[in-house]
Amino acid sequence: MAQGAESRDARLGSSRVLVTGGAGYMGSMLVRRLLALGHEVAVLDSFLYGHQSLSGLSSEVTIFHGDVRGASVTQRALDGVDAVVHLGEIVGEPACAFSPALARSVNLDGARRLIDEAVKRGVRHFVYASSCSVYGFDSGDSLLTESSACNPVGIYGQLKLEVERYVKSAHSRDLRSTILRFATLHGPSHRPRLDIVANVMTARAFSTGAITVSGPGSWRPHLSVGDAARAVAIVLQRSVTDAGVDIFNVGDAEQNFTMEGLAHIVQEVVPGTRCTIEDGGKTENQLSYRVDFRKIYSELGFVPLDTIRRQLKLLLAFLEGEGRVDDPRFSNLRSAELRA
Numbered sequence: 001m002a003q004g005a006e007s008r009d010a011r012l013g014s015s016r017v018l019v020t021g022g023a024g025y026m027g028s029m030l031v032r033r034l035l036a037l038g039h040e041v042a043v044l045d046s047f048l049y050g051h052q053s054l055s056g057l058s059s060e061v062t063i064f065h066g067d068v069r070g071a072s073v074t075q076r077a078l079d080g081v082d083a084v085v086h087l088g089e090i091v092g093e094p095a096c097a098f099s100p101a102l103a104r105s106v107n108l109d110g111a112r113r114l115i116d117e118a119v120k121r122g123v124r125h126f127v128y129a130s131s132c133s134v135y136g137f138d139s140g141d142s143l144l145t146e147s148s149a150c151n152p153v154g155i156y157g158q159l160k161l162e163v164e165r166y167v168k169s170a171h172s173r174d175l176r177s178t179i180l181r182f183a184t185l186h187g188p189s190h191r192p193r194l195d196i197v198a199n200v201m202t203a204r205a206f207s208t209g210a211i212t213v214s215g216p217g218s219w220r221p222h223l224s225v226g227d228a229a230r231a232v233a234i235v236l237q238r239s240v241t242d243a244g245v246d247i248f249n250v251g252d253a254e255q256n257f258t259m260e261g262l263a264h265i266v267q268e269v270v271p272g273t274r275c276t277i278e279d280g281g282k283t284e285n286q287l288s289y290r291v292d293f294r295k296i297y298s299e300l301g302f303v304p305l306d307t308i309r310r311q312l313k314l315l316l317a318f319l320e321g322e323g324r325v326d327d328p329r330f331s332n333l334r335s336a337e338l339r340a
Contacts, residue, residue, distance in 0.1 A: 020088030028190035053191035068110035143292035183221035183251030187311030216260035
């Protein structure tokens, strides 16, 4: 057993958790939830989008400035840690496709370094935030389970799947790993994002009064960012008395929508929105997948509490107060372009 691991409680309860990407869209929500549950929280983040998402938490959170490719900062951040939640990546297909070499360096090479260091330092539980985008394109009518074939169609999903494989290969008799394949997230956060499909539709409806939908029959599952953070917290509370790897789809069975169906919801949230449909049919270059979430419901008791309509109404209220939708901080791609 790795040094120090034997002194840690096998059931996490109140523990020290490192959240990489803790200042990000989901991370800033998760950090607050973990603090509320009594965890000691450390954050490793490069703060590409600023520090405001963790405003007011400086006395409660240990901050490490850097990313997971940095050996020294990663080692310091892992000191005394019971569990790691790895969110610290370049997120989204557009941002990854803008700089594939950087995406591979951060998302894959950085994750490998982090996993290796976590094993060396006796971390009990490693949680990897993957994505349902690993399913890519599926032309069938059945819901995809954790054992379904993966068919990623872009670099973002491809890198997610490669990291999943590395997590599975990182054998340690002491380490429990959990891979969470998240549905597409939506809603406001302490670090807003307006470049996710439901959020960007709402932002365009608000700012222009019109939205355009390409591939209206393509399917995508959705989940509120708050529910996503809650799912991670539930995973961290489970017993980690044995090693191994679990995979869970994380989402809401009631929020598998076609793109056209999603557009109709946005029209409800922003009345008067005009919608133009561009129907080129399904192609294998598009994401399209319907996902089954029964495993996480049955094994961990995770049930989503929020709805997409409520979350998009909250996002609309944020947009009305913010008064602008073009802030590059709200877009991973725009931020990457400005740094180039």
